[in-house]
Amino acid sequence: MKNYDVIVVGGGPGGSSTSLFCAKKGLKVLLIDKATFPRDKVCGDGVSGKSVRVLRELDLIKDIESNEHAKMNGVIFSSPKGDVLEVEAPKKDTKEPAGYVVRRYVLDNLIFQKAKSHKNVDVMEGTPVIDVLKENGKVVGVVVNSKGNKEEIRANVVVGADGASSIIATKVGAEKIEEExxxxAVRTYYEGVEGMKDKIELHFIDEVLPGYFWIFPLPNKRANVGVGMLTKELRRKKVDLKKAVEKAINSKLLRERFKNAKPLGELKGWSLPLGSKRRRGYGNGYLLVGDAASLIDPFTGEGIGNALLSGKLASIVIEKAYSLGDFSENVLKEYDELLRKEMDEELKVMYNLQRLGRFKFLLNLAIDKARRNSELRRIISSTLVQETSMQYKKKLANPLFWLKVLIS
Ligand SMILES: Cc1cc2nc3c(=O)[nH]c(=O)nc-3n(C[C@H](O)[C@H](O)[C@H](O)COP(=O)(O)OP(=O)(O)OC[C@H]3O[C@@H](n4cnc5c(N)ncnc54)[C@H](O)[C@@H]3O)c2cc1C
Structure with a gap:
């Protein structure tokens, strides 16, 4: 039977990052994915400042720059009453943009191939994991379906990086994600979209509330386009997301820009487990990273950054478990502490912001005031830069701040 230090299930950003960081620490890793790379992943393809930070650490920025990508240097918002606000990202000393838009077909393959080429990483593609192996209440490996045959593979630690419908999370009995x-969300690609700039667009227009419609520009007038909505609201209001996309494209604000645009494929749906309530991401012999651990930003829907970062944090704890020769939850629980320190404050703030954003009058007020107030625009702009984002996000998520704006 094959035996590894670490088995990583899932080769998305979370799994490839975990594999690379573990491999750099000298651990022998098996990275397993049911897909064969390159593969698509339903996503907005927005690569934010946090993602850029970890991708830089993994020396992947030059790979992004030499493949198909669009640079992102700001955000365009529109409000329910149709006001449009354009926010520039603060200028940096370096030429590096605030973020990128990279199709996941491209981005995930770059990270996956980097992991695959590391001498300490073995890879199994086109191989679904179908179960975990357990002994005395501890996870000790996985069962894969290898070309129709069941195969057992062992490791001291199994990392579930298998996304929103994680089989590892299910098999270890992790909590179900509540609809709150x-x-x-659904997304597709369009070509021929007019009027795009080097900015991602978030449209809080009436046609899609209480969700938002996004346009993330790609090269050659192509764009990633979609709508997302809190599942609780979606069920309560019986919203059809496909119809919501149609309505957004035909809205007064956007119809001219989509006049000659053509969809490049079907709308595809996927789920986003939000970090407003993280899952317990550790136990005897296992850790969960990325979407499997429910780490997505509850306001923006971004999860690539936290998937990459959680992979790095997982590797720190796995290395410690090795040095102690103890893979029990007593040691692995330190992962939860690292997640708490690195992410919880931001996740909480972004959840507060998401809740404020459910009030239509506040969306109208915020966008209207920011159009006329350069200080407010500067605050929003500063949230786009990793180094300064937290202090400004906190401001924007504070109802008192908006009360002051209202009476100013
Ligand atoms: C519509 C939409 C728009 C989004 N937009 C953005 C955005 O613009 N920016 C952003 O940062 N985030 C965005 N997100 C969130 C982002 O897509 C996720 O947070 C991110 O993909 C998480 O990475 P991951 O590695 O945890 O999981 P994934 O990327 O889902 O990777 C999981 C991997 O596990 C594999 N796998 C699954 N099951 C098994 C199994 N049983 N055996 C073996 N392999 C398995 C899959 O094939 C896959 O390769 C969006 C999400 C959605 C749905």
Whole structure:
């Protein structure tokens, strides 16, 4: 039977990052994915400042720059009453943009191939994991379906990086994600979209509320386009997301820009487990990273950054478990502490912001005031830069701040 230090299930950003960081620490890793790379992943393809930070650490920025990508240097918002606000990202000393838009077909393959080429990483593609192996209440490996045959593979630690419908999370009995902490979204690609800039667009227009419609620009007038909504609201209002996309494209604000645009494929749906209620991401012999651990930003829907970062944090704890020769939850629980320190404050703030954003009058007020107030625009702009984002996000998520704006 094959035996590894670490088995990583899932080769998305979370799994490839975990594999690379573990491999750099000298651990022998098996990375398993049911898909064969390159593969698509339903996503907005927005690569934010946090993602850029970890991708830089993994020396992947030059790979992004030499493949198909669009640079992102700001955000365009529109409000329910149709006001449009354009926010520039603060200028940096370096030429690096605030973020990128990279199709996941491209981005995930770059990270996956980097992991695959590391001498300490073995890879199994086109191989679904179908179960975990347990002994005395501890996870000791996985069962894969290898070309129709069941195969057992052992490791000291199994990392579930298998996304929103994680089989590892299910098999270890992790909590179900509540609808208050879960989003359903659909997206497709369009070509021929007019009027795009080097900015991602978030449209809080009436046609899609209480969700938002996004346009993330790609090269050659192509764009990633979609709508997302909190599952609780979606069920309560019986919203059809496909119809919501149609309505957004035909809205007064956007119809001219989509006049000659053509969809490049079907709308595809996927779920977003939000970090407003993280899952317990550790136990005897296992850790969960990325979407499997429910780490997505509850306001923006971004999860690539936290998937990459959680992979790094997982590797720190796995290395410690090795040095102690103890893979029990007593040691692995330190992962939860690292997640708490690195992410919880931001996740909480972004959840507060998401809740404020459910009030239509506040969306109208915020966008209207920011159009006329350069200081407010500067605050929003500063949230786009990793180094300064927290202090400004906190401001924007504070109802008192908006009360002051209202009476100013
Ligand atoms: C519509 C939409 C828009 C989004 N937009 C953005 C955005 O613009 N920016 C952003 O940062 N985030 C965005 N997100 C969130 C982002 O897509 C996720 O947070 C991110 O993909 C999480 O990475 P991951 O590695 O945890 O999981 P994934 O990327 O889902 O990777 C999981 C991997 O596990 C594999 N796998 C699954 N089951 C098994 C199994 N049983 N055996 C073996 N392999 C398995 C899959 O094939 C896959 O390769 C969006 C999400 C959605 C749904």
């Amino acid at each position: 902490h879960h989003v359903i």
